[in-house]
Amino acid sequence: MIGKQIEKRTGLIFSLLAVVLLLGAYTYLSHVQHQKNAQDRTIPTWSQLWQGVVFLCVQPNAAQDDSADLLAAAMAGTDMASAPASRKASFLKGRILWEASRATLGRLFAGLSMGLVGGVLVGILMGCFLKIDAAVSPVMYFASRIIPTAAMPIFFKLSGIDFEMYVAMITFGSMPIVTLTVSQYVREFPDELRFKAYTLGASHTEVITTAIFPYVFPKVLDLAVLMIGPALVYLIAAEQIVAGEGFGYRIRVLTKATRFEAVYPLIVVLTVYAGIITYGLKLLQRKACPWYKAERR
Amino acid sequence: MSSILKVNALSHWFGSNRVLFNVNMDIKRGQIVALVGPSGCGKSTLLRAIVGTHPPCSGNVTMLDKEQPRIIDTPGRDRGIVYQRYSLFPHLTAQENVAYGLMVDQTTIASRHLFKRREWSALRKQHMAEAADMLERMKLGTALKKYPPELSGGMCQRVAIAQALVMKPAIMLLDEPFGALDEATREELQRILLGLYAQNMDATREGREPPYTIMIVTHEINEAIFVSDRVLGLSQYWNWKEAGEPCAPGATIVYDQPAPIFSPDDERDFFSFRGQKNDILHAVFDPSFCQSAKEYIQLANQAQGGATH
Numbered sequence: 001m002i003g004k005q006i007e008k009r010t011g012l013i014f015s016l017l018a019v020v021l022l023l024g025a026y027t028y029l030s031h032v033q034h035q036k037n038a039q040d041r042t043i044p045t046w047s048q049l050w051q052g053v054v055f056l057c058v059q060p061n062a063a064q065d066d067s068a069d070l071l072a073a074a075m076a077g078t079d080m081a082s083a084p085a086s087r088k089a090s091f092l093k094g095r096i097l098w099e100a101s102r103a104t105l106g107r108l109f110a111g112l113s114m115g116l117v118g119g120v121l122v123g124i125l126m127g128c129f130l131k132i133d134a135a136v137s138p139v140m141y142f143a144s145r146i147i148p149t150a151a152m153p154i155f156f157k158l159s160g161i162d163f164e165m166y167v168a169m170i171t172f173g174s175m176p177i178v179t180l181t182v183s184q185y186v187r188e189f190p191d192e193l194r195f196k197a198y199t200l201g202a203s204h205t206e207v208i209t210t211a212i213f214p215y216v217f218p219k220v221l222d223l224a225v226l227m228i229g230p231a232l233v234y235l236i237a238a239e240q241i242v243a244g245e246g247f248g249y250r251i252r253v254l255t256k257a258t259r260f261e262a263v264y265p266l267i268v269v270l271t272v273y274a275g276i277i278t279y280g281l282k283l284l285q286r287k288a289c290p291w292y293k294a295e296r297r
Numbered sequence: 298m299s300s301i302l303k304v305n306a307l308s309h310w311f312g313s314n315r316v317l318f319n320v321n322m323d324i325k326r327g328q329i330v331a332l333v334g335p336s337g338c339g340k341s342t343l344l345r346a347i348v349g350t351h352p353p354c355s356g357n358v359t360m361l362d363k364e365q366p367r368i369i370d371t372p373g374r375d376r377g378i379v380y381q382r383y384s385l386f387p388h389l390t391a392q393e394n395v396a397y398g399l400m401v402d403q404t405t406i407a408s409r410h411l412f413k414r415r416e417w418s419a420l421r422k423q424h425m426a427e428a429a430d431m432l433e434r435m436k437l438g439t440a441l442k443k444y445p446p447e448l449s450g451g452m453c454q455r456v457a458i459a460q461a462l463v464m465k466p467a468i469m470l471l472d473e474p475f476g477a478l479d480e481a482t483r484e485e486l487q488r489i490l491l492g493l494y495a496q497n498m499d500a501t502r503e504g505r506e507p508p509y510t511i512m513i514v515t516h517e518i519n520e521a522i523f524v525s526d527r528v529l530g531l532s533q534y535w536n537w538k539e540a541g542e543p544c545a546p547g548a549t550i551v552y553d554q555p556a557p558i559f560s561p562d563d564e565r566d567f568f569s570f571r572g573q574k575n576d577i578l579h580a581v582f583d584p585s586f587c588q589s590a591k592e593y594i595q596l597a598n599q600a601q602g603g604a605t606h
Contacts, residue, residue: 190382190383191350192380192382192383192384193383193386195348195350195372195378196378196380196384197386197397197401198350198371198372198373199348199372199373199374199376199377199378199461199466200374200377200397200398200401200402200460200464201373201374201398201401201402201464202401203401203405205406206401206405206406209406210397210400210401211386214386214388215386215387215388217388289388290444291387291388291389291444291445291446292388294444294446294447295387295444295445295446
């Protein structure tokens, strides 16, 4: 029957089966590819992947032997010796995964936090006060249609190619959508509850802070989960173009060097990070808004 | 008995759609007034005007609970409201919902979070105890920590009534509060209202002011007669031509009569007031019956005493 519930164990078995099938299909593809070309690194074997993982996170001073960076330097018409000092210093720290994670996650957290906080504040004001909505919504609608990756040159020009640029790009990429969505959530707040809050003696500020905000907060967390994907897209794209560190940069240079045994683990780690952030937000939603699950049912 | 709320020549329209015409009513302290009328006659519009969320196009609503009469144009804590739907804040437990009004009425954001945090902590405990006590009286002692989505419809409405009552409003307005409930729950809640009326009677006997004034909007005539001491009928079916109106001007009060008074323990025998029910059906709900708007109106002073069952 459509929509029939299944046991938790059955669900788990099906999930594991899908993962096993995926891994099996990859193993088969890799095997076939290596039959054709034993040196192939585009679909690396499991042992090659392990070497890639070691290269990324275990091997000390890995960047000294990083042919991908050498390649990048060569393509830029320089060599490692003449690479900018700050960049070389970060290479010498070695563990690529740590450096890339620190750079990418720092930018993601800063940009997404600012986009969410700004979007929620403006969105609540727009949802509560129609004059603000009338003034701000055309701008936000226009801004929400701008593709941040296409507008990247503007961000480069306005905020350089440092940390601020990434934060600005993620903030401006996510804030209009967050603003419009949150204002919609606020408009969905039942009139009856708003009127009731007033009849109980609440002021305008109290209606917003004690009735409307708690009502939209779990939905904002859902929205934050949805915004992780686009924010990472903007960030990785920008890192691939201008960054000297970060997942986007590492993926670009390793791809150019055809070192896919390290690219794949990077992509998996990035996905795991997104998964951990999603889990953290869902956990926060469960702990901070215990009523929300029952409400949605 | 003194008036607590007056509706004076209230009319309301939405563009060319005339909804209410020259509505007048005078609600006395301690009354439980039921407002009945056909669907779409403007009962909820009238209630919104009284709550203050939708001020009328002409006429006014005046609160007389304090020395200075006040014309109503915004919602205020002197009028408690219980709606049929969305009656509780979903993010608060039953107890927190009841304590919510006490919190926002007696404190400010600054006092709670900045300047008087210690006092607020003590006051919060007091509010929660008051809320728990009120919920105990509503037989919800086991549901204090439950969130509204975890409660049944009847329990939610009991919490909503407790939430309004704990504020001791001058008048409590109920907008079809039992409409979505099953018959057994509906009767249980009707008896809660009768219990409040019994407390009014006790207060009057002891020379005190009756504590509860209630106006209930319902489309259920039996319910209206059973729980109230006065029934008002709002209807668009009246002889407006006789009143000199060129076209249908909207609904007005066409029925205002006392209702029999029941105690919470009385048997709910709808047969005993079938005569009044037929009168209401005839005067308020029958489109073919076009009487003068004053035919079934008994003067408020006579009505407020009620008829003993």
